[in-house]
Structure formats: structure tokens, C-alpha cells
Amino acid sequence: MKHISILVPFGHASLPNIDGTHQLLNDVNGCAARMGLPKVFDIQLVGISPEIIQRNGRFTIQTDCLIDQVKKTDLIIIPAIHGDLQQAIDTNAEFLPWIAKQYQNGAEVASLCIGAFLLAATGLLSGKQCATHWAEAHKFAQMFPDVHVVDDKIMTHEDRIYTSGGAYSFLNLLIYLIEKNAGREVAIMMSKLYMIDIDRYSQSPFIMFQGQKDHDDEAVQKAQQYIEDKFDDKITVEELADKFAVGRRTLERRFKKATGNTVIEYMQRVKIEAAKRSFETSRKNISEVMFDVGYTDTKAFRDVFRKITGLTPVEYRNKYNRGVVVA
Structure with missing residues (x-):
């Protein structure tokens, strides 16, 4: 049986992450029992305090135990933390050495959404891939430049993390x-009960640039x-450099440092974001939208669109x- 430690941070944490994980994993035990299988998980809510007040007093979570009472765990689950992320990390700093020590003792660690910020603060993600909410990926990359953030993936798995x-x-x-x-059969059963797409691996279709x-x-x-402003035009890097009196190489270096994208990548993402909005709200066909955002090559447009959105x-x-579908 695997011991699960669901962390309950101070401040504003994701209640759906905490309660949803607790409920789903407990239901796995029930599903396994109905199938004649042994109990899979021993699940505890773990905190720094016996009671954790959430959302300015609207909710209070009673923890099962404190971190210093958990001598060994098999899997730590870190929920999303909200608000000022650096402040949230500082407020929950007591978790950091405990997470690192448990990992060194063989535990696995999983972060949910922007819980990745708390996980990264332990140093365990250094040199590794990390998924987080696409809207916070750029901030994550700024705060933790030694971590390879991948904003298109639903999940990552590397070295027990x-x-x-x-x-x-x-x-x-x-x-x-x-x-x-618990095995594929139990996972399929739970995905059906909770209506979760069992094989979805990308969050690209949901990204709004x-x-x-x-x-x-x-x-x-x-x-x-x-x-x-000029997304429907064909702009070159040289044109931008001349317009703003910056050398091309200097502009490319500064642009990448400031935005996380190359100039060409930024142009592509702006064009594709405009195309997405048109597909969502108009009845224009593919060619019309393609020309509206400055593409003339159908294959190039389709390839870039699929690379960015996954569709x-x-x-x-x-x-x-x-x-459009109804019509």
C-alpha cells in the first residue's frame, strides 16, 4: 500500500486540488475493493498546522498530521498556490526541506498546476522539465531559469517527479x-466514473497567447x-531592428531574454492567436482566415497552427x- 501525503499549504491553495485528489484516490480504494483487489493508497492531509484557514476564513481544512509526524511517505502531492507566488513560497518555506528530504529517502513528488512554483523552490526541478498553468509559464521561467518549463504539456514525469x-x-x-x-483496469474505471479523458497529454488547445x-x-x-498591430503584414526582423534603431543580433538577444520567445516565434504566436479568435467567432473558411493573418502558404499555416495549438x-x-459545426 502506498502512503500519500497531500500537502495543505498556508494562504490561498486550490481547494479542488486538495479535496479532488483526496476524493479520487479514496475512491480508487473503493473501486479496488469491489474488484477484489487490496487497498491501494493510505491517504493523509499533511500540513504545518493542525488547522489551515483558506480564502480569508471562508474555509478551514483539518489536517491529519503535521510534516514532522510523517517520517516516511511514498508520494507527496503539492496543490496549486495562488496570490503572490513568491510570498506563498516564503509563507510555506517549512515544507521545502521536508519535501527534499522525503525525495532523497525515495518518495515521489507531484505538483498540480502552479504548485510547481513551490516544488521548484525545493531545487528538485533543476535541470528537469516542468508543466504548469500556461498563463504562469513565463513567470515561472523568470523565477526558475534552471528549470525547463513546457507550457504545452498536460504532465511531465522525470526521476520520480x-x-x-x-x-x-x-x-x-x-x-x-x-x-x-493500481493498473490500467482501475484507471479506466475511474476515468469513466469521473468522466476524465484518460489519454489527453497536451494543454496547447487551451492556451491564450x-x-x-x-x-x-x-x-x-x-x-x-x-x-x-501589424500581425496581418509580413514583417521581417531586419525591419523591426531598423525601425527601433537596434542591431538585429542585439534585438534578437534582448527580445528572447525579455519575452522567452524569439522574434519569429512571437510573430507566429500573435498571428495564430488572431486566427484562433477568428475561428472561434466567425464563419470564415480556412483560407480566408489564413490570408487575414498574413499567411499565403496553406501548408506553412497549418504546420505552425498545429505546432502551437496541437490541433x-x-x-x-x-x-x-x-x-460552424451545426451548419
Whole structure:
């Protein structure tokens, strides 16, 4: 039987992450019993205090035990933490050495959504891949440059460390962990009971590109705005460099440092975001949308669209534009 420690951090943590994980893993035990199998998980809510007040007093979580009472655990699950993320890490700093020590003693560690920030603060993610909510991926990369953040993946698994993408994609990671520990048959049963897509691996279709503007490089900010204003034009890097009186290599270096994207990647993502909005709200065909955002090569447009969203233009339109599907 595997001992599970679900952490209950101070501050504003994700109640769905905590309660959802507790409920789903307990239901695994019930499902296993009905199938004549032994109990799979021994699950505890673990904290720094016996009572953890959440959301300014609206909720109080009673922990099962404190971290210093857990001498050995098999899997630590870190829920999402909200608000000022650095402050949330500082407030929950007592967890960090305990997580690292348990990992060194053989435990697995899983972070859910932006719980990845707390996990990364332990140093255990250094040099590894990490999934988190796509909306916080750029901030994560700034705070933890030694971690390879992958904003397109639902989950990662490397060296006994698991991370999940945004919000309710934590359910996909739980199903993965259930299959790993209880077998495929139980995982399928739980995915059906909770109506969770058992084999979904990408959060790319859900990403809304908003541009990374939280930096102080004025020339790069002007270049970003120009790209967004002229997304339907064919802009070259040389044109941008000349317009803002910056050498091409200097612009490319500063742009990558400030935004996390190359200039070309940024142009592509702005164009594809415009195309996505058009597919969601209009009845234009693929070619019309392609030309509207400045592409003339159908294959190039389709390849870039699929690379960024994980779907073809037709698949994306059919997924998000009910009017087109009905018609």
C-alpha cells in the first residue's frame, strides 16, 4: 500500500486540488475493493498546522498530521498556490526541506498546476522539465531559469517527479498515477466514473497567447506592440531592428531574454492567436482566415497552427465554433 501525503499549504491553495485528489484516490480504494483487489493508497492531509484557514476564513481544512509526524511517505502531492507566488513560497518555506528530504529517502513528488512554483523552490526541478498553468509559464521561467518549463504539456514525469498543467488538468495526472499504481483496469474505471479523458497529454488547445509584457525593455515592448498591430503584414526582423534603431543580433538577444520567445516565434504566436479568435467567432473558411493573418502558404499555416495549438485549423474551428459545426 502506498502512503500519500497531500500537502495543505498556508494562504490561498486550490481547494479542488486538495479535496479532488483526496476524493479520487479514496475512491480508487473503493473501486479496488469491489474488484477484489487490496487497498491501494493510505491517504493523509499533511500540513504545518493542525488547522489551515483558506480564502480569508471562508474555509478551514483539518489536517491529519503535521510534516514532522510523517517520517516516511511514498508520494507527496503539492496543490496549486495562488496570490503572490513568491510570498506563498516564503509563507510555506517549512515544507521545502521536508519535501527534499522525503525525495532523497525515495518518495515521489507531484505538483498540480502552479504548485510547481513551490516544488521548484525545493531545487528538485533543476535541470528537469516542468508543466504548469500556461498563463504562469513565463513567470515561472523568470523565477526558475534552471528549470525547463513546457507550457504545452498536460504532465511531465522525470526521476520520480511529476508535474501537471493548468487548473483541472490535475485530474489527468491523477489518472496517470492511478494507472501506474493500481493498473490500467482501475484507471479506466475511474476515468469513466469521473468522466476524465484518460489519454489527453497536451494543454496547447487551451492556451491564450497574451504576450509577455512584464519586463522593462522599452525597445522590445515597442517591437511587440508593432508586431501585434501589424500581425496581418509580413514583417521581417531586419525591419523591426531598423525601425527601433537596434542591431538585429542585439534585438534578437534582448527580445528572447525579455519575452522567452524569439522574434519569429512571437510573430507566429500573435498571428495564430488572431486566427484562433477568428475561428472561434466567425464563419470564415480556412483560407480566408489564413490570408487575414498574413499567411499565403496553406501548408506553412497549418504546420505552425498545429505546432502551437496541437490541433489542425479544422479541428480547432470544429472544437470551439458550435455555429460552424451545426451548419
